[in-house]
Amino acid sequence: MIRDRSERTDGSTDGNDVERCVNCGDRIETDEWHPVDTARDADGEFVLVQFCTEACRDAWSKE
């Protein structure tokens, strides 16, 4: 059986302007400044990652 896929999947492209901290998963308000960094995804492409606080960025980048 093939199900209708019109339901949103993970919500990543539904226009919601809330991002998540890649370190702790907290929601980030995109209309406020927050720390960012670059990382490589599974394909080796550079991607921009976002953090809720500088402390989270520091903790993440130490790994």
Ligand SMILES: [Zn+2]
């Ligand atoms: Zn965080």
